[in-house]
Amino acid sequence: MSIAHHRRKQPELVRQQLLEVAARLSLELGASGVTLDAVSQAAGVSKGGLLHHFPNKMALLDGLFDDLTGKLDRTIAEEMRNDPVAHGRFTRAYLACVFALQDETDTQGWQVLTIALLSEPQLRARWRLWVADHADEFVGTDSSVGCLLARFAADGLWLADILKSHDVDQQTRQAMRTQLVALSLQ
């Protein structure tokens, strides 16, 4: 009968907190820092509590994946709705997401996802599926070499953001985006 037992129950909030903490830990301590102990402790929950929400570690990572791809999908869908030109519409929406990433709060989440993605073969497969699904869905409008190239460049920029390997000033960034949008139209 500890104090923790007596606090108000707010399962959805705790769940969200756990995902958020998992994301934060991975970029502070690396992927190996994402342990059940560390996550649960940092989220102010017991390990048992964590395992109640996510029955095993993979489920935690899966949860993160779902959460983030869900948000990504919604953002892309919204971005596409505001684009009158059909050709390259998906690519431009994708570009918008990547370029918006740097000052959004979700960046952290994406960082851990990328790391986990590369580390865990199982998640790599899920990502493969995500890409294949979208490539399939927009094969009519977004499969030109220009579109492919634009998306690859966006991925490269995104990777650079994550690794903080290059620092690109805002002006150059804008110039790149303009050029990539042009590519998506060709």
Next chain:
Amino acid sequence: MSIAHHRRKQPELVRQQLLEVAARLSLELGASGVTLDAVSQAAGVSKGGLLHHFPNKMALLDGLFDDLTGKLDRTIAEEMRNDPVAHGRFTRAYLACVFALQDETDTQGWQVLTIALLSEPQLRARWRLWVADHADEFVGTDSSVGCLLARFAADGLWLADILKSHDVDQQTRQAMRTQLVALSLQ
């Protein structure tokens, strides 16, 4: 008095074998599969033997990093020697490396490196340094928006190769390269 004691000693070969195995394991089992036990066993060496060559795990990863960036540097240098045009010379050499990657044996090594890179904050820092050094060295010839973009696109393609997320046919691949080379000249 095991067999291993009686075989001819060839430290350099064993060292190379250990690096190679570490690379292979990571893409078969993920980054978490790269354990001292697994690596040493798969390389046919005892753990003590592994730790003789690399005093700790970080040293093993560092060794991989040195090995691979060393090869990359040499390939880039050679590629640059055969390029008469100054502007974007480094970028084109970089492109050549990435596009050559897919059918080379070193691909595996690069895969583990990328994974380790993202996982280990310490290696992230080393990569940051590598990029900064090269960006600095070729600031006169390779810092145009076109060059930047071309390199980012190459990184994206490289990531896709690693994740096997997109499969790009050889023809499209060639078309992309042509376009990226053109970008490097602008």
Next chain:
DNA sequence: CATAAGATACCGTCTAGACGGTTTGTCAAG
């Protein structure tokens, strides 16, 4: 509307095994 009967959301403890690293010993080559 009160309340009993679950269902849900946790907590705290425990354990088997993995993992990085140490130590001590052995063999072979120069």
Next chain:
DNA sequence: CTTGACAAACCGTCTAGACGGTATCTTATG
């Protein structure tokens, strides 16, 4: 006969997860 190149056993720590319990929430019923 010294030294480099390993082997083999061992150790402390960390980690994922199981488990049994307790407190809060919800819902159906009288």
